[in-house]
Amino acid sequence: MVMVKATKSSETGELPKTELMAEMGRFNEELVEAGIMRSGDGLKPSSQGVRVRFSGKDRSVTDGPFAETKELIAGYWVWEVDSMQHAIDWVKRCPNPMLEDSDIEIRPFYEMSDFAELDPSGDLSENEDVLRDAISMQSADVRPYLFFGGRCEEALEFYKKALNAKVGMVMRHSESPEPAPEGMLPEGFENKIMHAEFTVGKITLMASDGCGESVDAGSFRLALTVPTESDAQRVFASLADGGESVMPLEKTFWSPCFGMVTDKFSVGWMVMVPDHKNPDH
Numbered sequence: 001m002v003m004v005k006a007t008k009s010s011e012t013g014e015l016p017k018t019e020l021m022a023e024m025g026r027f028n029e030e031l032v033e034a035g036i037m038r039s040g041d042g043l044k045p046s047s048q049g050v051r052v053r054f055s056g057k058d059r060s061v062t063d064g065p066f067a068e069t070k071e072l073i074a075g076y077w078v079w080e081v082d083s084m085q086h087a088i089d090w091v092k093r094c095p096n097p098m099l100e101d102s103d104i105e106i107r108p109f110y111e112m113s114d115f116a117e118l119d120p121s122g123d124l125s126e127n128e129d130v131l132r133d134a135i136s137m138q139s140a141d142v143r144p145y146l147f148f149g150g151r152c153e154e155a156l157e158f159y160k161k162a163l164n165a166k167v168g169m170v171m172r173h174s175e176s177p178e179p180a181p182e183g184m185l186p187e188g189f190e191n192k193i194m195h196a197e198f199t200v201g202k203i204t205l206m207a208s209d210g211c212g213e214s215v216d217a218g219s220f221r222l223a224l225t226v227p228t229e230s231d232a233q234r235v236f237a238s239l240a241d242g243g244e245s246v247m248p249l250e251k252t253f254w255s256p257c258f259g260m261v262t263d264k265f266s267v268g269w270m271v272m273v274p275d276h277k278n279p280d281h
Contacts, residue, residue, distance in 0.1 A: 009099045140227070150189070169196060236271045
């Protein structure tokens, strides 16, 4: 955790200048591009916070502001780096986040391996893994992915008229950054729709003509987007248990980890991790 310590200006709620906001934005972009940043946010002054004190079974709440500004935090990042020195090198590249002199503190997280002596059976570690997986899946996203077997463009026009659908991105096979392997597409399929997105009401659906395989118009899979590659591997393996791996997880131009699987109830899934470097994919 990389913590931006509070200053007099941050505690009074004075907002940074536009130029500093832009500099910090560019720095965050570099962190994301390097695959380091996992999360980060700024915190409002302690005058808008509270503290809860624990004393035995008693709990008491104290409203801010709090004294000792140097002990307060005004913002933070969570980074995944190779070493403390790696984090130090990145912090040195950060613009001064405050209007006056300021400090940034770097602290490593505990890992379950640090508590090995207290957990000889491994039960605590296993429970921690279960909780971590549950938290990760709370941010997963599931969307219907419809296949129209060559009639996708016709279907999009139909839903525009019938449901006032708003059509967003449309990519044809001929526009793909990675051409389909030779022989995968039937003749004349080059200009068919490889991927499209459209919104009906509050839901966004995805659609495709497929690759010429024999499918009934309106066939579908569920597109499951999970936060990390380890999540993708775990979920894919669970769905494939008793089912069928249609396309093993692999890197594509739109995702660092993508695969297709049909579960034992014949429900088709497309499991993927978002491409943070190219969020439009």
